[in-house]
Amino acid sequence: MAEKNLEPIIKERRVFITGNEAVAWAGVAARADIMYGYPITPQNEIMHYWTRLAPKYGKGFLQTEDEISAGFATVGGVLAGKRAFTATSGPGNILMQDSMSMAEMMRIPTVMIITQRGGPSTATVIYSQQETTLTCFGGNGEGIRIVYSTASHQELFDYTIKAFNTAWKYRFPTFVLGDGYQSKMRESLTIYDPVERGIELVPAEPFLGKGGVAGLDRPPVHLRNTYNMEDELYEVVRELVDAYNAVAHEIVEYREMETEDAEILIVAHGIVSRAAEGAVARLRKDGYKVGSFRPITLRPFPAEQLRKCADRAEKMLVVESAEGQLKKLVTDAIYGSTTPIETLFRPGESITVEEIISAVKGL
């Protein structure tokens, strides 16, 4: 990485901003070189603030003609050795899946921020957790990607920085899955320079246009996303899946609260996990033996860790602002567990602490 990239660029301090701005600042902090994007609510201010910051910090920005183009331009930027990212939501997330599939196939370390809005289709510009399945498994492949589901502005900042490192270290497309609430809410967080905190930034390098003679001075670069034969493809996908599974345990992140003696285990991700943790705190005061489990990585999923908590509990309650998209991940992860699963599904709508408390009391 160029020396200039290691100079401190952000003074560490508490700030009061929206989640979208936190992402734009994290892009600067992570030494991202360029953002490609196309406007869609509730993502717009990531672009908007990036375009305000970009000239000050010598960064690039390109607004493309649509999200298909923004996704592929991000892949192209990465191939040229740029720390490139994009951000989108809802229908834009659908349009970017083709390029992200390509990134999976060719192991291109793209970074993409998702601000989930209501679905299906154009639906609302407000909020949901209905892009969980799409973001985890959206391509015409096997979901060979990393998905962080954030719950606060601080996490949007931290995990956007981390996403660049994870992507460039493991060479899988990496997603930060937020939502309209996190995008638009205002709360305080600490912005900082990761280099000053001693966080090593995994360097970017060009995939194409390397010097020397291929095959003589260096191995040839051979990036393919198309194959002639079934068995040829099978071998490639097998290798991809094996490579992904081999490092999954290093990438997995989760958060438990009061699970040790929990009879009731609430499972939630993203911003809904904040309501779940709020409910646990209040229910514990009332003597309920309740705990919560939050997968931070949805891909790879913390299956073993959830399984341990699930086996200890008498009942599970899966809570999400979607109609069972998290639950599919949960049931797949704990297949064979006999702990009954109850649900609180509110597709496209918020879920409050009080609603979770009343659902727990009604079990």
Add this chain to the structure above:
Amino acid sequence: MDKLREAYVGEYASGKSEIAINRALELHRQGRKVRLVDLDLVEPFYTLRPIKKELEDKGLEVIAWNTGEIIGLGETGTLLKPEMKWALKYGGDVILDIGYGVKGVKVINLLEGLEDERPLKVYAVINVARPMTSTVEEIVEYISTLGKVDGLINNSHLGEETDEEIINEGAYIVTKAAEKLNTPVIATTVAREFAHLVGDKDCMGNPVKILELHMKKAFW
């Protein structure tokens, strides 16, 4: 009595709407006729729309869309409601809540009656805990993009973590920026919850106004 016409402008999430509402209610409590206008055509979130009825019940005349009426959400902007264009033609005080940034301010040019003998005062709301308006230089640069500004308001806070330090830091930086811009500091604003941290004047001698918070309910 002179009728007032005031517009509140500033950065995204700086507190423009909260201050516009509090100003409108302050004038209403003085027995004045007050019209509050939602001129935020930039952002569909955190506008006056969700709390329109609540504010009308408090005695304000509110010109705003109802959330269910609007079309073209977000990146497409919001339509100007016909009554908004004529909002300044009013026998009482008019308070305008403007969308963020340079584009937001341009909405003022769409209004009829700007050349009226009563001048429209434009006040910029500043929170120094926002990283693009955190220093004197940044504020001066930012304000110069907005065009005519008649005064600054120090609304520096850190949400629930607000303390005396951030309020005072804001008062100091905003006052210094105002000196450079040769414009007055209208007030330092502080949420009711933190009123005990301040007196009638801030550390720089600017008047302090206490805010009742209404916008928390205005997400959508």
